[in-house]
Amino acid sequence: GAVVSQHPSWVICKSGTSVKIECRSLDFQATTMFWYRQFPKQSLMLMATSNEGSKATYEQGVEKDKFLINHASLTLSTLTVTSAHPEDSSFYICSASRLPEAFFGQGTRLTVV
Amino acid sequence: AQSVTQLGSHVSVSEGALVLLRCNYSSSVPPYLFWYVQYPNQGLQLLLKYTSAATLVKGINGFEAEFKKSETSFHLTKPSAHMSDAAEYFCARRADGGYNKLIFGAGTRLAVHP
Numbered sequence: 001g002a003v004v005s006q007h008p009s010w011v012i013c014k015s016g017t018s019v020k021i022e023c024r025s026l027d028f029q030a031t032t033m034f035w036y037r038q039f040p041k042q043s044l045m046l047m048a049t050s051n052e053g054s055k056a057t058y059e060q061g062v063e064k065d066k067f068l069i070n071h072a073s074l075t076l077s078t079l080t081v082t083s084a085h086p087e088d089s090s091f092y093i094c095s096a097s098r099l100p101e102a103f104f105g106q107g108t109r110l111t112v113v
Numbered sequence: 114a115q116s117v118t119q120l121g122s123h124v125s126v127s128e129g130a131l132v133l134l135r136c137n138y139s140s141s142v143p144p145y146l147f148w149y150v151q152y153p154n155q156g157l158q159l160l161l162k163y164t165s166a167a168t169l170v171k172g173i174n175g176f177e178a179e180f181k182k183s184e185t186s187f188h189l190t191k192p193s194a195h196m197s198d199a200a201e202y203f204c205a206r207r208a209d210g211g212y213n214k215l216i217f218g219a220g221t222r223l224a225v226h227p
Contacts, residue, residue, distance in 0.1 A: 004156075006156070032213065034213070034214060034215070041222075042219070042220070043203065043217045043218065043219045043220050044157075044203070044215075044217045046214065046215070046216075049214060091154070093156055093157065095157075095213070095215070097213035098213075099213060100145055100162065100164050100207075100213070101147075101159060101162060101213065102147075102213040102215055103159075104149075104156040104157040104158070105156050106155055106156045107154065107155060107156045109154060
């Protein structure tokens, strides 16, 4: 099966700093990747669609300037949480599209202190 | 509107008992449908998928699901629960418009007790 690797699996940062999360498709090329956010005991909420070589498409209510997405290659998308605040603490999960399925990374637990 | 509804946020079964997790979708055209399992602090693992071929879909770990267009349902079942099945289960549908943008249900937490 296809493998998607997400790094880091957990990170603790100070309020006001930026954090970068990487999502890599290890054995296939993904022109489209997705970033989700999951609050404790809740479902996944789509944040944005990342397309290789073009600007990401953000869902309504998601701040583009706070959650910077870059998809510079067919195997790597990054999510940067800028000027992080405690309310940004959450579980972030990426997925890479290989039709007809989407394959998920392991997730990143972000804690902002 | 495109949506997925999972009935029952918590389901508890005895080990060896039947597992039934319910999922209904809202769509004028049958979408691709998926069931994922999530263990604590981990990503999602695909259990099975419906892509308009066979209506009875078999997945990993003994799970299966039946697509019923008349009921707009895609319920997940397993004949005999195992302790290791305890996890969060998400039903999802592919959103219209291509790619693989998924719309998730709220999730069902399955507890398995001895």
